[in-house]
Amino acid sequence: MxxxxxxxxxxxxxxxxKAVSDASFSVTExxxxxxxxxxxxxxxxxxEIVEDIIGASSGEILYKGQPRSGSFRxxxxxxxxxxxxxxxxxxxxxxxxxxKLYQQPEDLGLLIxxxxxxxILKRRNDQxxxxxxxxxxxxxxxxxxxxxxxLDEPSTGLDPQSRRNLWEIVRHIKEEGKTIIMxxxxxxEAEYLCDEVAIMDxxxxxxxxxxxxxxxxxxxxxxxLLPETAFKMKLxxxxxxxxxxxxxxxxxxxxxxxxxNTLLNLDIDLTELAVHSPNLEDVFLSLTGKGLxx
Amino acid sequence: xxxxxxxxxxxxRNHEFFRDRAAFGWNFIFPFLIIVGFGLIFGSKEHNQFxxxxxxxxxxxxxxxxxxxxxxxxxRYLQFINFPSQAEGEQKLQHHKIDLLLDSHSPAHRYWIxxxxxNGYIAEQIFLASLVNNSEELAKKQIVRGVQIRYIDWLxxxxxxxxxxxxxxxxxxxxxxRYRKNGTLKRLKATPLTPLEYLSAQMFSRIFLIxxxxxxxxxxxxxxxxxxxxxxxxxxxxIFFLGGLSLCSMGLVLAxxxxxxxxxxxxxxxxxxxxxxxxxxWFSLEGSPVxxxxxxxxxPLTHLLTGARKIMNEGATLAxxxxxxxxxxxxxxxxxxxxxxxxxWNK
Numbered sequence: 001m002x003x004x005x006x007x008x009x010x011x012x013x014x015x016x017x018k019a020v021s022d023a024s025f026s027v028t029e030x031x032x033x034x035x036x037x038x039x040x041x042x043x044x045x046x047x048e049i050v051e052d053i054i055g056a057s058s059g060e061i062l063y064k065g066q067p068r069s070g071s072f073r074x075x076x077x078x079x080x081x082x083x084x085x086x087x088x089x090x091x092x093x094x095x096x097x098x099x100k101l102y103q104q105p106e107d108l109g110l111l112i113x114x115x116x117x118x119x120i121l122k123r124r125n126d127q128x129x130x131x132x133x134x135x136x137x138x139x140x141x142x143x144x145x146x147x148x149x150x151l152d153e154p155s156t157g158l159d160p161q162s163r164r165n166l167w168e169i170v171r172h173i174k175e176e177g178k179t180i181i182m183x184x185x186x187x188x189e190a191e192y193l194c195d196e197v198a199i200m201d202x203x204x205x206x207x208x209x210x211x212x213x214x215x216x217x218x219x220x221x222x223x224x225l226l227p228e229t230a231f232k233m234k235l236x237x238x239x240x241x242x243x244x245x246x247x248x249x250x251x252x253x254x255x256x257x258x259x260x261n262t263l264l265n266l267d268i269d270l271t272e273l274a275v276h277s278p279n280l281e282d283v284f285l286s287l288t289g290k291g292l293x294x
Numbered sequence: 295x296x297x298x299x300x301x302x303x304x305x306x307r308n309h310e311f312f313r314d315r316a317a318f319g320w321n322f323i324f325p326f327l328i329i330v331g332f333g334l335i336f337g338s339k340e341h342n343q344f345x346x347x348x349x350x351x352x353x354x355x356x357x358x359x360x361x362x363x364x365x366x367x368x369x370r371y372l373q374f375i376n377f378p379s380q381a382e383g384e385q386k387l388q389h390h391k392i393d394l395l396l397d398s399h400s401p402a403h404r405y406w407i408x409x410x411x412x413n414g415y416i417a418e419q420i421f422l423a424s425l426v427n428n429s430e431e432l433a434k435k436q437i438v439r440g441v442q443i444r445y446i447d448w449l450x451x452x453x454x455x456x457x458x459x460x461x462x463x464x465x466x467x468x469x470x471x472r473y474r475k476n477g478t479l480k481r482l483k484a485t486p487l488t489p490l491e492y493l494s495a496q497m498f499s500r501i502f503l504i505x506x507x508x509x510x511x512x513x514x515x516x517x518x519x520x521x522x523x524x525x526x527x528x529x530x531x532x533i534f535f536l537g538g539l540s541l542c543s544m545g546l547v548l549a550x551x552x553x554x555x556x557x558x559x560x561x562x563x564x565x566x567x568x569x570x571x572x573x574x575x576w577f578s579l580e581g582s583p584v585x586x587x588x589x590x591x592x593x594p595l596t597h598l599l600t601g602a603r604k605i606m607n608e609g610a611t612l613a614x615x616x617x618x619x620x621x622x623x624x625x626x627x628x629x630x631x632x633x634x635x636x637x638x639w640n641k
Contacts, residue, residue: 064567084476088313100302101485
């Protein structure tokens with residue numbers, strides 16, 4: 001598969017602060033690539049260097065195997081985490097203004113339909129809700145029919161419904177064969193949308209693979225969760241490694257099916273059973289020993 | 295450089311300006327109020343230039359003659375203000391509220407002046423001259439021939455130029471810094487738009503708005519004051535257009551970098567206030583030190599106003615103001631090039 005972006009030994013220093021430290025990764029064309037990690041991990045800085053918004057202190061970025069040229073901006077679309085638009089313009093006027101900036105822009109009708117902007121076309125930019133603004137910003141990122149789309153924390157600040165709507169739009173973009181590079185601190189979002197994930201912490205890439213392989217490599221087994229009252233026997237007699245969280249007993253097992261059979265044989269009440277499969281957050285905990293939202 | 299991209303930014307900025315009703319309204323009201331205000335103050339035929347205090351005011355004592363010379367009482371440009379006591383008059387004189395204080399009942403013509411007041415000195419000379427009989431025989435009066443220019447005719451281009459300067463520097467410089475701070479420019483950087491295209495669009499948008507404002511203010515003010523324009527309106531429009539471009543491009547240089555609105559505000563004040571005072575907006579620099587006049591030549595507003603006044607008051611043609619035009623064009627090109635070179639989209 002062709003590499004659309006290659007990041008080679010990238011570093012960025014702001015004064016005494018090393019925001020990005022020797023980061024290297026590549027993105028295959030047509031996939032959704034996620035840069036995940038906690039706030040301040042260096043995701044947005046890395047992204048902005050790749051977008052050519054800020055310069056690197058050292059390292060190299062290749063686009064389709066070559067240094068980025070003048071046509072790079074015609075072929076990429078960016079949705080920034082923090083951005084502002086002209087306040088007194090309507091959604092229609094904003095789309096129209098950006099439409100004129102590109103040589104081969106997208107059909108506006110199609111874009112309006114895809115990003116569900118029809119109900120808010122006449123509304124001024126400063127009168128949009130968070131979800132509406134994010135949809136408009138996403139439409140602007142897609143207005144030039146980009147081959148490569150950058151989404152920086154696209155769902156930050158959105159309510160669950162707006163977030164789900166946004167995810168569906170992003171999935172449709174991916175289905176069209178566009179490459180997406182996104183940053184997020186939401187592991188749920190990364191697992192839902194990304195084909196490959198690079199985990200960043202303190203400016204460095206600490207792991208990079210598909211979500212499934214990352215979980216398989218760094219987290220063994222699952223956890224079975226039951227209330228303490230479900231057990232009518234001594235917990236030390238259980239054939240599991242276990243730990244207590246408040247009034248919940250967490251049983252570690254490599255095979256959920258076998259673990260459940262064992263519990264049934266021990267006549268344990270499974271009415272309030274819950275099973276926790278490891279996720280990217282567990283991967284991060286496993287790699288760094290600290291929580292993502294510290 | 296793509297015209298389509300420039301046009302997109304030009305129209306977007308115009309939409310924003312016309313919809314920001316507060317800023318839009320103020321751009322018209324501010325110059326109009328200043329012109330009307332100054333017209334009312336200085337436009338009357340007998341504008342009183344010097345204020346003469348007289349005591350004791352209305353309370354005339356029986357048998358005491360008013361000793362103020364009749365020639366002085368009938369003098370032009372003098373306003374007489376009565377004070378009940380000498381102390382009150384002196385207090386006003388100390389604070390430059392009046393230029394000269396007279397004892398109206400003193401046969402010796404006692405008077406007081408504030409020695410640090412230039413107006414006081416002149417008022418004193420007028421007063422002393424009024425005491426001399428047959429002063430006409432000492433000097434021969436001649437009246438200047440040709441069209442007499444009212445102060446409001448001289449001032450009007452200055453007020454328009456000043457408004458243009460503030461509109462250009464703040465409307466371009468301050469706004470671009472604000473856009474940089476809130477991330478609007480960063481969003482535009484992600485597009486193929488170049489700094490030169492963006493800055494040119496900002497400049498032409500502002501000059502379009504400035505010219506529109508000038509025309510509206512001109513028509514409104516002209517209905518009241520009936521300004522005299524001895525040259526062509528076309529030449530006048532051209533010099534204002536070139537002056538506006540030059541001032542806008544200067545604003546772009548100031549806004550090329552930086553995200554602090556407070557700092558930019560300070561810089562804009564640092565530039566605009568000396569430019570306002572040294573470019574002969576309010577008063578002529580004739581007779582001021584050569585170095586002051588040399589500094590004034592740095593400012594585009596000086597050349598704009600020189601050209602505009604030549605056209606309005608002297609009937610100058612385009613050929614007569616070609617040096618002013620060339621300086622304004624050169625300033626625009628230099629400033630725009632520097633701004634495009636220095637320009638930064640993000641923090």
